[in-house]
Amino acid sequence: MTDKTPTDGFSEQTVWMLAIRDQRDKAAFGKLFDHYAPRLKGFIIRAGAPRAQAEDVVQDVMLTVWRKAHLFDPTRAQVSSWIYQIARNRQIDVIRKEARPMPEALKAEDEGDMEPDAGQVMALEQETDQLRAALDKLAPAQREMIERAYLGELSHSEIREATGLPLGTIKSRIRLGLERLRHELKDLRQE
Amino acid sequence: MSANISHHIPPEIMAAYAAGSLPHAFSLVVATHVSMCEDCRAELAAQETVGGVVLETLDSAEVSAGLKADVLSMLDDPVPPEPAPAKRSGVYPGPVMEALKGKPPRWKALGGGVKQCVLTGEGGSVSRLLWIPPGKPVPDHGHNGLELTLVLQGGFSDETGHFEVGDVEVATDDLDHVPTADPGAPCICLAATDAPLKFNSFLPRLLQPLFGI
Numbered sequence: 269m270t271d272k273t274p275t276d277g278f279s280e281q282t283v284w285m286l287a288i289r290d291q292r293d294k295a296a297f298g299k300l301f302d303h304y305a306p307r308l309k310g311f312i313i314r315a316g317a318p319r320a321q322a323e324d325v326v327q328d329v330m331l332t333v334w335r336k337a338h339l340f341d342p343t344r345a346q347v348s349s350w351i352y353q354i355a356r357n358r359q360i361d362v363i364r365k366e367a368r369p370m371p372e373a374l375k376a377e378d379e380g381d382m383e384p385d386a387g388q389v390m391a392l393e394q395e396t397d398q399l400r401a402a403l404d405k406l407a408p409a410q411r412e413m414i415e416r417a418y419l420g421e422l423s424h425s426e427i428r429e430a431t432g433l434p435l436g437t438i439k440s441r442i443r444l445g446l447e448r449l450r451h452e453l454k455d456l457r458q459e
Numbered sequence: 460m461s462a463n464i465s466h467h468i469p470p471e472i473m474a475a476y477a478a479g480s481l482p483h484a485f486s487l488v489v490a491t492h493v494s495m496c497e498d499c500r501a502e503l504a505a506q507e508t509v510g511g512v513v514l515e516t517l518d519s520a521e522v523s524a525g526l527k528a529d530v531l532s533m534l535d536d537p538v539p540p541e542p543a544p545a546k547r548s549g550v551y552p553g554p555v556m557e558a559l560k561g562k563p564p565r566w567k568a569l570g571g572g573v574k575q576c577v578l579t580g581e582g583g584s585v586s587r588l589l590w591i592p593p594g595k596p597v598p599d600h601g602h603n604g605l606e607l608t609l610v611l612q613g614g615f616s617d618e619t620g621h622f623e624v625g626d627v628e629v630a631t632d633d634l635d636h637v638p639t640a641d642p643g644a645p646c647i648c649l650a651a652t653d654a655p656l657k658f659n660s661f662l663p664r665l666l667q668p669l670f671g672i
Contacts, residue, residue, distance in 0.1 A: 294534060297531070298527070298531065301530060301531075302527070305526065305527065306520055307514055309519065309522050310519040310520040311514050311517050314518075323523060323526055326526065327526065327530055330530050331530060331534075334534055335538050344504060345504060345507065345511075346508060348512065348514050348515040349504070349507040349508045349510060349511030350511070351511070352511040353507055353510075355514070356477070356478065356479040357479075359479060360479045364483075366483055368486055369483070369487040369489075369490035369554045369558070370544070370554065371490045371491075371493035371494045371500065371553075371554065372494040372544075372547065372552055372553035373544070395508075396511070399508065399509065399512055400512050403512055403513075403516065414509070415517065417474055417478060418474070418477070418478050418509055418510040418513040419513070420479045420480040421480070422475070422478075422480060424469075424471045424472045424480070424481060424605075425471070427474050442504075442505045443502055443504075446500075446501040
């Protein structure tokens, strides 16, 4: 797939990622690196990796982003959440020396044939913006708990106690949007 | 398939899975359920969206000057081949086949006609397949902490409800339950428990599966 996807109104991260996926655009990768590498390093150190290892993990994650770009589907994941998944997998691999069991891929993920529906992409971006705004409004202590939960510092029972969620409403909107899409994708599931 | 699933992964367990803090055996149950359930695939994506926002907004740390050039210089390196993930086989979804290393389960008798096949025992948690004859109960078992049981074939009932293919039962140590398989076909489940740590001190790890479940 080499046709340029129309990207009017998409976030710059999504535009970079689509250029990487569809044109193997190294300049776009450079921009994505400048944006995410420092965030990943901060995240990985906060999540408990020794400082000396942090840049190795950043390097692995960014290389994986380049190599697995064909699996990126902007209707189903923001660039940030896609990179978040890659970073978590890599860290579990490095710190716990085990591979996190992963769900079966949907067929569309396997075949990399994903003509993005611009409306779906923008809806997901808007909902993610609202989620971010909701996070920004949290009291510092609540915000801290959310960060700790998604950095992997809390057990499931601690998460249940800690995140009596003001986030819940907005997260469930994202969930509903993704669920609708999921139903459309259902037929694509592997037999 | 997901149309009939009525018992799902609770959000806090999905969040812990997304964040990588869920022990390995429970992660296997979550990954297997998500393979069977579109609703929970959406819930996982929503959890990962929150994770992405945290990644996007957390304090960043400056990377060393040479890192970008190093990474850019590696973009055209040959990519080491990765083994393809195991494919679903019969009632066993991909993640279970992955844990079985692509082979059929090797069952061991547990008594009462019930059989088990231990899959993983890493990180303080144990996952196993259970095979329960139609209409029979699972032998009395205590578990420390969390237990997740996902139905792959048939169904079972206990004090808390009825569970069919794709359903997950979430039990904590205060639940003293006796799951009984539905009449008809044998019930096959994927179950994850916290490891029975009290045995660790005097029993070799390999013997643990022989004692209770």
